[in-house]
Amino acid sequence: MAFSQKRYRKRIIFSKALSAMVMMVLILWVSYGVFYIKDEPIEESYEHKAKPPDSISIIDSAFEGSDRSGKDYEITSKTLLKTGADLYNLDTIAGRYYMSAIAIDLKARTGEMDDGKKTLKLLDDVVVEYSDYILKTNQMDVNLAKMSAKNNNEVSILYHHSNIRADRFEVDTDANTLHFEGHVLAHFKVSDF
Numbered sequence: 001m002a003f004s005q006k007r008y009r010k011r012i013i014f015s016k017a018l019s020a021m022v023m024m025v026l027i028l029w030v031s032y033g034v035f036y037i038k039d040e041p042i043e044e045s046y047e048h049k050a051k052p053p054d055s056i057s058i059i060d061s062a063f064e065g066s067d068r069s070g071k072d073y074e075i076t077s078k079t080l081l082k083t084g085a086d087l088y089n090l091d092t093i094a095g096r097y098y099m100s101a102i103a104i105d106l107k108a109r110t111g112e113m114d115d116g117k118k119t120l121k122l123l124d125d126v127v128v129e130y131s132d133y134i135l136k137t138n139q140m141d142v143n144l145a146k147m148s149a150k151n152n153n154e155v156s157i158l159y160h161h162s163n164i165r166a167d168r169f170e171v172d173t174d175a176n177t178l179h180f181e182g183h184v185l186a187h188f189k190v191s192d193f
Contacts, residue, residue, distance in 0.1 A: 056082040061090075063115065067147040073097040075113070075120065075144075086116030093122065097147060105129045108140075118144040134158045137169075148173050155180075161189040 061080040066072050078092030090113060095106040109124035120142040128135040128149075137155040142148070150170040157164045167182030 058082070063113070065118070065144060067097075068145050069147075071098055071147065073144060073147070077111075086114055088113045088115065095120075099130075099147075102131055120144055132159055146173055161191070162193075163187050 058080045059078070061077050063075040064072070073095065075090075075093065075095040077088075077090035077094075079090075081089040083089055090111045091109070093106070093108040093111050097104045097106075106122065106126070106128045108122035108126045111123055112121045113119070122140045122142065124138060126135075126137045126140050128140075135155065135157050137151055137153055139153045140149055140151045148171050150168070152168045155166055155169045164180060164184065164186045166180035166184040169181065170179045171177075172179065
């Protein structure tokens with residue numbers, strides 16, 4: 001019986017040593033495997049491929065500033081995607097600019113902003129409201145430093161029952177003028193004025 005106990009003890013020691021070696025191999029294999037997997041290129045989804053590698057996405061963002069005359073503006077976006085040092089893609093845009101005591105409100109579905117150059121490109125369903133005037137277009141370029149705007153797409157301005165339609169327009173804040181160009185069509189109802 002003493003002989004079988006020795007044999008039994010040797011088997012226990014051998015199985016413990018074997019178990020320890022298997023555990024160490026597994027630990028090393030898993031550790032090596034984790035590092036190996038991290039070094040391999042990982043297949044990205046379509047959404048990740050659309051974003052630049054250094055992009056940052058922000059929900060409910062706001063830009064505030066002043067034009068060169070000291071008049072304040074604010075641009076908000078439901079989602080913002082930073083695509084470069086001062087470059088941003090914006091979705092669901094709302095903005096406000098104060099001209100004297102009257103606010104100019106703007107909305108657009110999407111847009112692009114260059115905060116370094118202080119430019120804003122509004123795209124898709126652009127609406128600008130100033131007092132009782134409503135400007136509608138699908139694209140508008142805004143210079144935030146001069147607070148001037150222009151576009152090369154069809155534009156319409158509504159005022160009560162009157163309206164103006166044109167192929168393009170430009171707002172010159174230095175001269176306080178709004179220029180309409182190309183196939184301009186105006187319809188005025190005298191009672192509006």
